[in-house]
Amino acid sequence: MSLIDEDQELVAAAINGSANAWEKLVKRYEGKIYNQGLRLMGNSSDAMDLTQEVFLGLYRNLHRFRGDAKFSTWIFRIAHNKAIDLSRRNRFLPSRTQIEMQEEIDALEAVHGASSFEPEKAIGELQQNNQIARILGKLSIEQRLVVELKVFQSLTFEEIAIMQDVSANTVKTRFYAALKKLKAVSEEYYALP
Amino acid sequence: MPCPKTEYLIQEYFADDLAPVAREEIEVHFNSCEYCSNELEVLLRSQSDLSQWQDQQVPHWDRGMELFRREHSVINEGRGFWSGWQWISTAVSLAMLAVLLLNVNVVSNEEGFSISFDALGAQNAYLDARMLAFEQGQKEAMDALVQRIEDSQEGNNIELLQVVMEQAQQTTIENLEVIYAYFERQRLQDLEDMRVGYQELVDNDFATIRSLQQIAQFISYQGEIR
Numbered sequence: 001m002s003l004i005d006e007d008q009e010l011v012a013a014a015i016n017g018s019a020n021a022w023e024k025l026v027k028r029y030e031g032k033i034y035n036q037g038l039r040l041m042g043n044s045s046d047a048m049d050l051t052q053e054v055f056l057g058l059y060r061n062l063h064r065f066r067g068d069a070k071f072s073t074w075i076f077r078i079a080h081n082k083a084i085d086l087s088r089r090n091r092f093l094p095s096r097t098q099i100e101m102q103e104e105i106d107a108l109e110a111v112h113g114a115s116s117f118e119p120e121k122a123i124g125e126l127q128q129n130n131q132i133a134r135i136l137g138k139l140s141i142e143q144r145l146v147v148e149l150k151v152f153q154s155l156t157f158e159e160i161a162i163m164q165d166v167s168a169n170t171v172k173t174r175f176y177a178a179l180k181k182l183k184a185v186s187e188e189y190y191a192l193p
Numbered sequence: 194m195p196c197p198k199t200e201y202l203i204q205e206y207f208a209d210d211l212a213p214v215a216r217e218e219i220e221v222h223f224n225s226c227e228y229c230s231n232e233l234e235v236l237l238r239s240q241s242d243l244s245q246w247q248d249q250q251v252p253h254w255d256r257g258m259e260l261f262r263r264e265h266s267v268i269n270e271g272r273g274f275w276s277g278w279q280w281i282s283t284a285v286s287l288a289m290l291a292v293l294l295l296n297v298n299v300v301s302n303e304e305g306f307s308i309s310f311d312a313l314g315a316q317n318a319y320l321d322a323r324m325l326a327f328e329q330g331q332k333e334a335m336d337a338l339v340q341r342i343e344d345s346q347e348g349n350n351i352e353l354l355q356v357v358m359e360q361a362q363q364t365t366i367e368n369l370e371v372i373y374a375y376f377e378r379q380r381l382q383d384l385e386d387m388r389v390g391y392q393e394l395v396d397n398d399f400a401t402i403r404s405l406q407q408i409a410q411f412i413s414y415q416g417e418i419r
Binding site for chain 2: 022
């Protein structure tokens with residue numbers, strides 16, 4: 001059975017009240033949504049808020065899922081819309097200080113939660129992720145979303161255009177501008193003493 | 194030198210559904226235009242840097258299970274074979290507690306099994322006698338052991354004392370020899386010191402006599418002058 005069929009079965013079972021099916025469905029996608037949240041929101045607290053809101057939204061609209069689109073596409077569309085909502089609600093991106101404070105908390109959480117028993121590796125990965133999140137934080141939410149969908153979700157410009165309800169050319173322009181900005185921010189970042 | 198086509202061509206380059214002919218044309222331009230080529234390289238590197246992201250674990254959360262169960266009135270959904278046995282350990286613990294609190298006695302003999310509650314009194318005398326005999330036996334064994342250890346200890350002490358005394362004698366002889374040698378050395382040193390002292394004294398006396406003679410000569414000379 002393919003993952004898509006399994007998703008549809010789990011959704012059907014969850015609609016019929018199976019808590020096990022719901023839990024499996026959440027476990028299957030929570031990692032992707034949470035990491036998407038980390039990249040879009042820049043810190044674990046907002047990423048967790050986003051994750052919870054996505055699954056709450058999913059739960060409330062589960063009966064609307066018809067199976068004519070992939071479940072993954074559907075959930076990522078919910079995550080996309082929730083990220084915009086959350087970003088607008090926060091209004092401002094977290095300041096550098098907040099990110100740095102969060103890094104220490106995140107590092108501890110990650111080390112405690114690491115199943116690989118390799119804390120040094122976990123901290124190294126975390127620092128790398130924080131650096132990527134910090135650079136992404138310099139982009140506007142629209143640019144960040146395009147980068148997220150194009151680079152991390154591997155969507156085409158047309159798919160992104162449909163999701164964002166804009167033209168494909170707008171998406172291309174946003175992506176190009178985002179890459180230019182990332183280049184400039186990276187150069188600035190590495191030029192710091 | 195900046196190229197007016199850079200933005201458009203790079204935007205198209207990143208499109209997944211670009212026609213092969215169009216892609217080929219773009220690549221031909223990139224091969225001939227240094228500015229576009231450099232720009233593309235830098236942007237591809239930026240994109241590649243983002244791909245270094247390592248997925249992090251999700252912190253613990255209840256996955257909306259409480260909400261789901263509440264809204265679907267799920268009380269206890271089966272979770273496979275072991276789910277029905279989850280209360281076994283609690284039930285066994287309670288049964289053992291009851292056995293302890295009620296002093297349950299289970300006797301198995303040729304007449305079969307019998308279970309009685311609070312039946313420890315009947316067995317107390319037998320247990321006391323067994324305990325007394327056991328205690329007596331242990332005490333005797335302990336006394337014998339102590340006696341053996343004492344004897345052994347005494348023998349060891351005597352041997353140890355002998356060894357110590359022999360060593361003390363040996364040490365004393367050696368010490369006396371050392372002391373004698375020291376005294377002898379000291380005596381010779383004293384004799385030498387004394388000899389040197391006498392010599393100095395004799396020298397001093399001689400010098401004194403010479404001085405007195407000179408004074409006497411001086412006085413007699415002065416008397417002759419007058």
